[in-house]
Amino acid sequence: MNSARGILLVISGPSGVGKSTVCRRLVDRLGAFLSVSATTRQPREGEVEGRDYIFMSRKEFDELVERGGFLEYAEVYGGHRYGTPAEPVEQHLAAGRVAILEIEIEGTCQVVHRYPEAVTVFIMAPSPTEQRNRLAGRRTESPEAMRERLAKADREIRQARETGVYRYFVVNETVEETVENIIRIVRENEQA
Numbered sequence: 001m002n003s004a005r006g007i008l009l010v011i012s013g014p015s016g017v018g019k020s021t022v023c024r025r026l027v028d029r030l031g032a033f034l035s036v037s038a039t040t041r042q043p044r045e046g047e048v049e050g051r052d053y054i055f056m057s058r059k060e061f062d063e064l065v066e067r068g069g070f071l072e073y074a075e076v077y078g079g080h081r082y083g084t085p086a087e088p089v090e091q092h093l094a095a096g097r098v099a100i101l102e103i104e105i106e107g108t109c110q111v112v113h114r115y116p117e118a119v120t121v122f123i124m125a126p127s128p129t130e131q132r133n134r135l136a137g138r139r140t141e142s143p144e145a146m147r148e149r150l151a152k153a154d155r156e157i158r159q160a161r162e163t164g165v166y167r168y169f170v171v172n173e174t175v176e177e178t179v180e181n182i183i184r185i186v187r188e189n190e191q192a
């Protein structure tokens, strides 16, 4: 995607590796637009409607799917659906901005199919132990949900490599380094 049309930056990675933290910093540093996804899961404590997610019933979600309102959507943890509303992303790209999607692998495959020039980044924790510590430190998941998310991480990393849709793999040692790495990647693609 050339700079006149903006850069579509897709960030994925296992739960707890630091995606949200990194994306928030990228928004500040790049003046980027961060897409707010729709989800059928329940809000976590402290999450705000319209800022963290657009919370929807399954019926509302499926109606929006029918109307072609999603750029991509997928079923993620515990059978909940997550999707990227298409219109805001299109508008920001048309205005030449960087638009960031924080989505999982299946959704990334759909995005790359539609926008082959998307800049796709898969973030990993330095080690499984560090991922566990980060997830535990966040204190947002029940023990069962945490187990599910950690168990899924290995599979996700393998799947991310096998699908071939990720152009960059970044280990999130420190937030500062990771943000600098991703900014470098965006700049390279702006010039391409």
Ligand code: ADP
Pocket: 013, 014, 015, 016, 017, 018, 019, 020, 021, 022, 134, 135, 137, 138, 172, 173, 174, 175
């Ligand atoms: P994700 O969005 O990938 O699930 P979060 O951004 O919520 O992950 O981060 C999970 C926890 O790890 C948060 O408490 C966050 O402050 C912390 N964290 C994020 N990046 C790092 C890092 N590089 N080093 C140490 N802790 C981190």
Ligand code: 5GP
Pocket: 012, 013, 014, 015, 037, 038, 041, 072, 073, 074, 076, 077, 082, 083, 084, 102, 103, 104, 105, 106, 107, 108
């Ligand atoms: P969480 O429940 O922790 O907020 O998010 C769970 C997973 O859903 C994360 O891997 C996140 O990247 C993914 N996700 C969030 N929004 C979307 C979306 O709009 N589409 C897709 N495909 N995945 C999403």
